[in-house]
Amino acid sequence: MADTTTTVSGKGEKRKIIFLIIFIIVAIVVAVLWWLDYRKYIRTDDANLDSFRVSVSAPVAGQVTRLYAMEGDTVKQGDTLFILDDSACMVMAPVDGVVGKRWVLPGDRIEAGQTAFTLNRGTDIWVAVYLEETKFKEIYLGQKAQFTLDAYDKLTFEGRVYYIGDNTASEFALVSPNNASGNFTKVTQRIPLKISIDRVEGDDGQKARVKLVSGMSATVKIEKE
Incomplete structure (x- = not known):
């Protein structure tokens, strides 16, 4: 009876070890993929279609x-x-x-x-991006970009950065960012970019009925080169 209990207990421990090893391997793979993606792309979801x-x-x-x-x-x-x-x-x-x-x-x-x-x-529509200033140092004109739209989850659009703003978005805000009262809270500023829409890849069904509407939310990846 004792031998049987020991055998069952041993099998249970082996399963735990196997599951732990699998979990660690999966975690490492996910971390590596995330790191590779982080090194290759600048990401932001502060973007939408504009015209x-x-x-x-x-x-x-x-x-x-x-x-x-x-x-x-x-x-x-x-x-x-x-x-x-x-x-x-x-x-x-x-x-x-x-x-x-x-x-x-x-x-x-x-x-x-x-x-x-x-x-x-x-007829003139583009992706308006408001990029954090902490990511701006790696941006230049002509840079390749990809983006997805919340409305068409099975499509990937491609384009290039063709406009880089000369001011941060807050410079033309209705409420001035300058504060002379003595209280100051530092806020990460955002620089406006425009990305062209050159081509689309993905599900043929969605491609056949795609309609781009100004204001649609976008998630953007800009390639680091």
Whole structure:
């Protein structure tokens, strides 16, 4: 009976040792892969798709009497967007694009220069990245990059860094980062980058129906070279 108990106990100890060895091997492999990836890429998830936007405003003050476009509509340059004061003033689209936001309703009174529509120029779209300044020293123009979108988890997009900002993002914030009160908390600043969208790889089904929309969240990897 004692021998049987000893044998069972010995097998249990061997299993524990085997599981421990497997766990250690897996942990080492994961650590090595993480280190290799860390050495090869600069990563950030503070990124999103962006595009040119054109604000369309009223040239004179007046009452909106007719609207000819809704949010999501595709418009051509010269298409009438809205009319003020029963045809006294017709406001047209200055460029081709998609109505991203309509800021007025029929009957609204607007002032000269007040934005009535925002048009997205969907043909020009890129990845806007806000990179931590601690990672900036390894960034240069033309650098290869990859990114994924939360909306299309089975696709990988490729591009290059084609714009590097001359100021940190906070320089143009509505609230100034400068603090003269005597209290100071150091915050890591972020430098704006733009990455082109050159090609896409991955699931054929998602590729067939992919639609890139300004504002989509992205996770970016920039290659260290």
